[in-house]
Amino acid sequence: MGIKNNVTEFVLFGLFQSRDMQHVCFVVFSLFHVLTVLGNILVIITINTSKTLNAPMYFFLSHLSFADMCYPSATTPKMIADTFVVRKTISFNGCMTQLFSAHFFGGAEIFLLTAMACDRYVAICRPLHYMTIMNQWKCGLLAGASWVAGFGHSILQTLLTVQLPFCGPNEIDNFFCDVHPLLKLACADTYVVGLIVVANSGMISLVSFIILIISYVVILLNLRSRSSEGRHKALSTCGSHIITVLLVLVPPMFMYIRPSTTLAADKLVILFNIVMPPLLNP
Numbered sequence: 001m002g003i004k005n006n007v008t009e010f011v012l013f014g015l016f017q018s019r020d021m022q023h024v025c026f027v028v029f030s031l032f033h034v035l036t037v038l039g040n041i042l043v044i045i046t047i048n049t050s051k052t053l054n055a056p057m058y059f060f061l062s063h064l065s066f067a068d069m070c071y072p073s074a075t076t077p078k079m080i081a082d083t084f085v086v087r088k089t090i091s092f093n094g095c096m097t098q099l100f101s102a103h104f105f106g107g108a109e110i111f112l113l114t115a116m117a118c119d120r121y122v123a124i125c126r127p128l129h130y131m132t133i134m135n136q137w138k139c140g141l142l143a144g145a146s147w148v149a150g151f152g153h154s155i156l157q158t159l160l161t162v163q164l165p166f167c168g169p170n171e172i173d174n175f176f177c178d179v180h181p182l183l184k185l186a187c188a189d190t191y192v193v194g195l196i197v198v199a200n201s202g203m204i205s206l207v208s209f210i211i212l213i214i215s216y217v218v219i220l221l222n223l224r225s226r227s228s229e230g231r232h233k234a235l236s237t238c239g240s241h242i243i244t245v246l247l248v249l250v251p252p253m254f255m256y257i258r259p260s261t262t263l264a265a266d267k268l269v270i271l272f273n274i275v276m277p278p279l280l281n282p
Helices: 019-049 056-073 076-082 092-125 127-133 136-162 181-187 191-225 229-255 266-280
Strands: 009-012 089-090
Touching: 009 092, 019 056, 019 076, 019 092, 019 266, 056 092, 056 136, 056 191, 076 092, 089 092, 092 127, 092 136, 092 181, 092 191, 136 181, 136 191, 181 191, 181 229, 181 266, 191 229, 229 266
Parallel strands: none
Antiparallel strands: 009 089
C-alpha cells in the first residue's frame, strides 16, 4: 500500500523573514510587475497594430512578450500578496498550478528564444532567401512548436510531482512552488524523479544554450566579410538577444543541472530569472 498524501497546503517561507524587508519587497516587486505587464502589453499592441512591423522578428517578439508577461504573473502576484501575511500558505492544487504555469511559460520562453536565434541566423547568413525560408507558415509553425514544447516540458514536471506522496513536513523555503523544494518534502525515494527533472529542465536549458551559442558564433564568423555598416546593423539586432539569452538560460542551468538539492542562493537566482528578463524585454 502506498503512502497516503495528507498534505492539503504548503507553507512558503518567502524571500525574507524581516517585516521591513517584506515591505521593501512589496514596493519594489509591485513596481517591477506593473512595468513588466504594461511594457510587454505595449510591445504586443505596437507590433500587432503597426503596418511596418511585420517582419518575422517582430512576430516572434510579440510571442516572447506574451510569455514574458505571463511567466512572472504565475508567481509574482502571490509573492507580493504574501508580504502582508505572517503565515504564507498555498493550497496543494494552487501549488501544482503555480508549478505548471511557471514551467510552461518559462519553457516556452526558452524555445521562443531558440526560434528567434534561427530567425537571426537566416536573416544575416541567408539574407537573399530570408523571406522564402522564414515565411508566414514556418514562423507560425516555429511559434506553435515552442508553445507545445513548453507545455510538454511543464506537464511532465507537474505529473512527476503531483503523484508523489506528501505526508509530513509542508514548509517550502522559497517564495513559490518549485520542483526541487517539493521533491525534498516527498515521503518517498525521489532519486529517479530527480534525474528526470535534471534531464527535462536542466538539459533543455543546456541544449538550448549550446544551440544559441553555436548560431551566434556562426553569425559572428559570417559578419567578418561584411562592411562595417552591415556588421553594426547585424550586431545591434543580435546584441540584445544575446544578453536576453544569457539572462534567461544561465539561472535555469544553475538551478536544474545538478541533483535534486536546494541551495541558499536558489531563491535569489530564480527570482532574478523571473523578474529581470521579462522586465528588460520591452
